[in-house]
Amino acid sequence: MNEGLALLVDPLFRVPLLTGLAASLALAPIGVLLMLRDEWLAALGLAHLAAAGALGGLALGAPGLAGAGLGALGGGLIKGALGRRGNGVYGFMILIGWALLLLIAANSAVGEGLGQALIDGQLYFARWPELIAALALALALLWALPRLAWPLLRARLLPRLDRANGRAAWRTHLGMDLVAALGMAVGTATVGLMGAFALVFVPAWVAFRVAHGWRATWVVAGGIGVAGYLGAFVLALALDQPFGPVLVAVLVVLAWGASALQAGWRLLTGWR
Amino acid sequence: MSEALLRLDGLVAGHRAPVVGPLSFALGRGEVLGLWGGNGSGKSTLLNAIARAARVFAGTIRRAPGLRLSYQEQRPVRLDPMPMTGADLLRAAGLDPRRAPAPLVALLGQRLDRLSGGQYQLLCVWCALGAEVDLVLLDEPTNNLDPGAERSLRALLETARADRAVLLVSHERAFLEAVSTRVLTLEAGGRS
Numbered sequence: 001m002n003e004g005l006a007l008l009v010d011p012l013f014r015v016p017l018l019t020g021l022a023a024s025l026a027l028a029p030i031g032v033l034l035m036l037r038d039e040w041l042a043a044l045g046l047a048h049l050a051a052a053g054a055l056g057g058l059a060l061g062a063p064g065l066a067g068a069g070l071g072a073l074g075g076g077l078i079k080g081a082l083g084r085r086g087n088g089v090y091g092f093m094i095l096i097g098w099a100l101l102l103l104i105a106a107n108s109a110v111g112e113g114l115g116q117a118l119i120d121g122q123l124y125f126a127r128w129p130e131l132i133a134a135l136a137l138a139l140a141l142l143w144a145l146p147r148l149a150w151p152l153l154r155a156r157l158l159p160r161l162d163r164a165n166g167r168a169a170w171r172t173h174l175g176m177d178l179v180a181a182l183g184m185a186v187g188t189a190t191v192g193l194m195g196a197f198a199l200v201f202v203p204a205w206v207a208f209r210v211a212h213g214w215r216a217t218w219v220v221a222g223g224i225g226v227a228g229y230l231g232a233f234v235l236a237l238a239l240d241q242p243f244g245p246v247l248v249a250v251l252v253v254l255a256w257g258a259s260a261l262q263a264g265w266r267l268l269t270g271w272r
Numbered sequence: 273m274s275e276a277l278l279r280l281d282g283l284v285a286g287h288r289a290p291v292v293g294p295l296s297f298a299l300g301r302g303e304v305l306g307l308w309g310g311n312g313s314g315k316s317t318l319l320n321a322i323a324r325a326a327r328v329f330a331g332t333i334r335r336a337p338g339l340r341l342s343y344q345e346q347r348p349v350r351l352d353p354m355p356m357t358g359a360d361l362l363r364a365a366g367l368d369p370r371r372a373p374a375p376l377v378a379l380l381g382q383r384l385d386r387l388s389g390g391q392y393q394l395l396c397v398w399c400a401l402g403a404e405v406d407l408v409l410l411d412e413p414t415n416n417l418d419p420g421a422e423r424s425l426r427a428l429l430e431t432a433r434a435d436r437a438v439l440l441v442s443h444e445r446a447f448l449e450a451v452s453t454r455v456l457t458l459e460a461g462g463r464s
Contacts, residue, residue, distance in 0.1 A: 154364040157349050164323035164341040208353045212383060214360040
């Protein structure tokens with residue numbers, strides 16, 4: 001067995017591997033829905049709030065995962081209550097989360113090192129609580145996706161249809177906000193702030209460009225998310241590099257490769 | 273006329289300020305009512321008001337109990353990129369793509385962002401016309417259509433069934449006269 005495969009099945013890394021796998025399986029579909037709503041920046045805003053919440057929780061002696069959940073859910077609920085969807089709201093979330101994260105790090109015993117770890121991603125330190133949270137997120141998404149995917153597509157492409165028929169679409173939108181918040185909370189606490197954002201943004205970005213059909217979009221995004229994650233897991237361990245930046249790099253390379261393949265295909269076939 | 277699906281009495285509607293009205297008319301099953309008027313006459317605002325998307329300043333809109341609506345918007349939403357296919361759009365609207373009429377079949381398998389404006393417009397019109405509803409609202413369905421596509425649109429409109437009503441807005445008088453059972457003219461300032 002080569003070194004990469006050996007790392008994938010090493011018992012020492014089994015829990016972190018499965019934690020990240022569950023998180024990547026959940027985050028890529030969330031990215032598809034956020035991309036559909038043109039709210040991909042939501043992921044970065046919620047990730048910053050989740051990171052600030054995690055550090056705040058640790059500073060108060062609470063589990064980081066719980067703090068991350070509260071931070072992201074708070075952001076999602078406030079946004080939902082304001083009824084605002086759009087990247088302006090998420091710009092403020094990024095700024096507020098970033099400022100809180102650095103201020104808590106600078107003024108608490110947990111220190112800047114842990115704040116940096118949240119940004120970098122501390123997947124290899126994931127234990128059973130993180131694995132359970134990631135699996136719960138993946139299962140929750142499995143339940144929620146069929147209930148969200150088509151109503152959200154209808155709301156995006158035929159925006160007045162629900163209202164014209166007196167149907168309350170707010171439950172669908174609130175459900176989406178909560179799913180995104182939970183996803184980013186678990187993602188930030190496991191694969192790190194930028195790693196979670198990359199798993200939401202990049203696979204969906206690629207899928208929207210190369211997939212053919214709504215169902216194929218999910219498959220492509222999920223495939224790229226999982227492939228990118230597994231590749232980064234092995235590379236980061238083999239090269240002894242921090243996981244978050246390696247994950248971002250692998251996903252960016254995959255995006256570049258997919259774009260190049262598509263451009264080549266268009267050139268060869270004359271496809272518009 | 274059979275019992276009205278929709279009845280407007282002295283309706284004055286708009287967004288921040290009144291744009292259209294006062295208007296009064298009733299619409300029953302089997303009717304295709306054409307609304308004609310120039311730019312700014314409030315045609316789209318009237319449809320918005322019926323679809324609960326504009327403010328009613330005066331008068332009333334009475335909808336039959338349980339009235340089901342479909343609505344083709346004047347400016348269909350186009351994202352960049354759009355990986356969804358024509359069939360996905362119909363599914364999102366609650367339609368079975370296998371029952372799409374002949375002029376649309378070739379569009380069902382294509383990504384929406386590869387369709388021309390006219391092709392996308394035809395799909396959006398069918399999203400409204402093909403739905404199992406009582407009242408179909410069509411806002412400028414001839415937008416972006418070349419003569420061939422407009423013929424396809426007329427064919428789609430002929431599929432309108434006797435058990436429902438169509439309220440059709442257009443600035444093309446000849447088209448309205450050809451497809452409507454009656455035409456209501458909105459003057460500048462929104463009065464009929």
